[in-house]
Amino acid sequence: MGGAARFITFEGIDGSGKSTQARRLADDLRAQGREVVLTREPGGSPGAEDIRRLVLEGDPDRWSAETEILLFTAARRDHLEKTIQPALAAGKVVICDRYADSTRVYQGITRGDLRVVVDRLHALMIGREPDLTFVLDMDPGIGLARARGRNGTEERFEDFGEAMQVRMRAGFLDLAQEFATRCRVIDATREADAIAAEIAALTQAALA
Incomplete structure (x- = not known):
């Protein structure tokens, strides 16, 4: 199927359903005959996945916001080189669960006034913005309850509590x-089907 390559990202607070909706969009586009790479951040390449474990597990105070910015940027650079750029160059659609906007919000806004630092590093080392970004918006209390209900090991940011989720929502x-x-x-x-339908329609308009 024709159409220019597109880089689509999903953003939002923890528990907002980004991963589910990113996967549903990927399935929908593949059913239409498009080549799709579904990926995530932090992660999406072997080196970036190693960094993911460093930043998402452990005590909430394990890293300062400044150190996190460097770690996330390093992971994003590897992801860009190894996964995103090659897929886009091959004409594929890349769908990513979180990208630079998450760093702008998590480290640049909610954990200190570091947005300028985030943007400078992004311009220097990344330089690629998405073509289309879906910001999934919901009440922070509901999102946090959903996120904690997953019972996973990657809960370092959820452990900062609801006040941070409120700031994150405003930031997004x-x-x-x-x-x-x-x-x-x-x-x-809303129901997942209604959300997926809206996202699919907006994506079709962007790919047309």
């Missing part, structure tokens, strides 16, 4: 306004 909504040409805010409190 502010970013959606800042990058209005590529961001679409999605009401993630």
Whole structure:
């Protein structure tokens, strides 16, 4: 099937359903005959997955926000080189569960006034923005309860509590306004099928 390559990202607070909706969109596009790479951050390449374990597991105070920015940027650079750029060059659609907007919010806004640092590093080492970003929006208390209900080991950021989730939600909504040409805010409190249908329709319009 034709169509230019597109880089699509999913953002939002913990527990907002990003991974589920990213997977559903990938399945939908593959059913249409498109070649799709479904990936995630931090991670998405062997080196980046190693860094993922460093930043998502352990005590909440394990790393400072400054150290996290460096770790996430290192993981993103490896991901970009090994996974994202080759797939886009091959004409594939890349769907990523989190990307640079998460670093802008988590480390740049909610854990200190470090947005300038995040943006400088991004410009220097990454330099690639998504073509389309879905910001899944929901009540922070509901999202946090969902995230904690997964009972996984990667709960370092959930352990910062609901107050941080509230700041994160505000941060993502502010970013959606800042990058209005590529961001679409999605009401993630609805049934998964309704959310997926809206995302699929918006994606089709972007790929047309």
